[in-house]
Amino acid sequence: MRKITLAMAIALTGGAAAHAEEMKMAVTTSFHNSGLAEVLLPEIKKDTGIDVQLLVVGTGQAIKLGEAGDVDAILVHAKAAEEKFVEAGHGTHRRAIMYNDFVIIGPNADPAGVKSADDAAGALSAIEAAEAPFVSRGDESGTHKKELSLWDAAGIDASTAGDWYKPVGAGMGAALNTASGMDAYIMSDRASWLNFGNKGDLALLFAGDPVLFNQYAYLPVNPDKGDYIKSDLAAELEGWLTSVRAKDLIDGYRIAGEQLFTFNAEMTDMSKAAE
Structure with a gap:
């Protein structure tokens, strides 16, 4: 048995x-x-x-x-x-x-005027000129590497940026949560943004540049x-x-x-x- x-x-x-x-x-x-x-x-x-x-x-x-x-x-x-x-x-x-593609997210009010940018470099230049808070993953991820390359293309050295530039050393979800809490700009992959549940006052402001x-x-x-x-x-x-x-x-x-x-x-x- x-x-x-x-x-x-x-x-x-x-x-x-x-x-x-x-x-x-x-x-x-x-x-x-x-x-x-x-x-x-x-x-x-x-x-x-x-x-x-x-x-x-x-x-x-x-x-x-x-x-x-x-x-x-x-x-x-x-x-x-x-x-x-x-x-x-x-x-x-x-x-x-x-x-998929990367997108630039920010507060609905868009104080830096990112929506009107012609390309990704112009969007980042507008954020830097306005010294608007920007959250960076700062974790050597693929997203972080891409973000740094875009700052370089805009002629901006992120390593010497002022207090408006905020590297958090975290994954995409945690970085998006930080940006939501601060009403800050951030670069995200589109998929993570769409699946993110704590958007708060944030919105997708810029996309479509082939470099993304x-x-x-x-x-x-x-x-x-x-x-x-x-x-x-x-x-x-x-x-x-x-x-x-x-x-x-x-x-x-x-x-x-x-x-x-x-x-x-x-x-x-x-x-x-x-x-």
Whole structure:
């Protein structure tokens, strides 16, 4: 009777659960804050049996986790840093998955006149000229790196800015909360902004400059770092992330009717055949 009960218990667990394997992936706070992970992870597990454990950090920290071999893959959004990661041998390759854009958020009253700016550099120049409070993530994330590059393009050295410039050293959600509490300007990825629940008096004031394009890419960690790197699962996950199934879920994810991400991966032959 004991053997029959055990056999029945094993059968009742189901093949997918018995097959479930874990892998670790470092992802940006902006990706996590968007809510897309909550849509994708259950479907990944259902389709592949892979239980993806997320380490939610900024891009800079995600890359460091990959360099140390503490994760099996990373999903980040800072192309120059990603290419350096691969060139240094920490990752096997870089695969574009999806994109959205960065936007400039600020108080509805818009004291700096950001709404009337012609481009992103003009929007930041207006904030600097008005010395209006601006919250920076200040955490070496992909968003922070992009923000600094935009200040540079505007001819402004953020490191020598006055008290109006407020780096908080925090993720996207926490930085948005700070900006909301201060009625300050901030740069955010569109997905995090749309999914942010504490908008207060803040509004999306500027978007549309091509320089605000925001690409997310998947980078498997080099298995040469140790036989504990689950490169087989990372490869299987990449196949799923570049499939028609992933495309439908990513393109179909919306908040208040607005699409948050656009899938732009070069799909695998298997995925193309499934179309």
